[in-house]
Amino acid sequence: MKRAQQRRGSRALVASIAGALAVVLALLGCSPEPVAGWSPAAFSTVPGVELVGVQGAGSNAGVGADSDAAQDLAAPQATDSLTESQQRELGLHTGRLRNDEAGVAARFVYVPGVPAFNERVNQDIRAAIATTGKAYAPRVYAPETGRTERGCVPGSSTWPAADVLSRVETGPAGGAGAAVVCDVFGAYGKLIEVRLRTVTGDATAVTSDQVSVMFVDVTGGQLLQIADRRSVE
Secondary structure (H helix, E strand, O other): OHHHHHHHHHHHHHHHHHHHHHHHHHHHHOOOOOOOOOOOOOOOOOOOOOOOOOOOOOOOOOOOOOOHHHHOOOOOOHHHOOOHHHHHHOOOEEEEEEEOOOOEEEEEEEOOOOHHHHHHHHHHHHHHHHHHOOOOOOOOOOOOOOOOOOOOOOOOOOOOHHHHHHOOOOOOHHHOEEEEEEEEEEEEOOEEEEEEEEEEEOOOOEEEEEEEEEEEEOOOOEEEEEEEEEEOO
16 A cells, blocks of 8 residues: 555656656747847947057056046036036035135035045045145135035036136135135946046146046945146146
């Protein structure tokens, strides 16, 4: 009796395995054919970015290279950069710093989740304060026209350096000291382009002008610096 039950159980197991195998083979036979002529979509071109290892690239090509190509980045128009409200819509933290006694003014953004970029912003602000040779402490001022907005200033990365110092939106009191500004030129997939600029001088002369072009990876938390451009007028 027990042997008969064992034989029936074995036959049932074999039948189940055979049935499962038949289903798998049927599914494999019905798998769809590749779509003729299909190919993966190419990555969108990001201005100023060249993939490392691209054939024909020079030894200085790639992220962080201060090459002639990077130096010759086309100056975007003010209408290409994002307004304060658009910056906030992207989730950026917009900020402003002002100290008339120290001669420092800064317009900037922080990118949540990308500490490398936020620390770079802080470094630029600290460096600008150091150039004045004056003590800095937080100050609160009465609201004035042009001094209440926060975040990056559209077009400021391409203004004449003297305008960055003298304009009420960006410059220190009296147009003398150091000004830190930035431009946000929108998002390219997971990347946000930000241009940081520091200008020092006074009403008679500009002593330094530095622009750094950065692409911020908002998903990976990485900072890609494309180029630094420095000039002294």
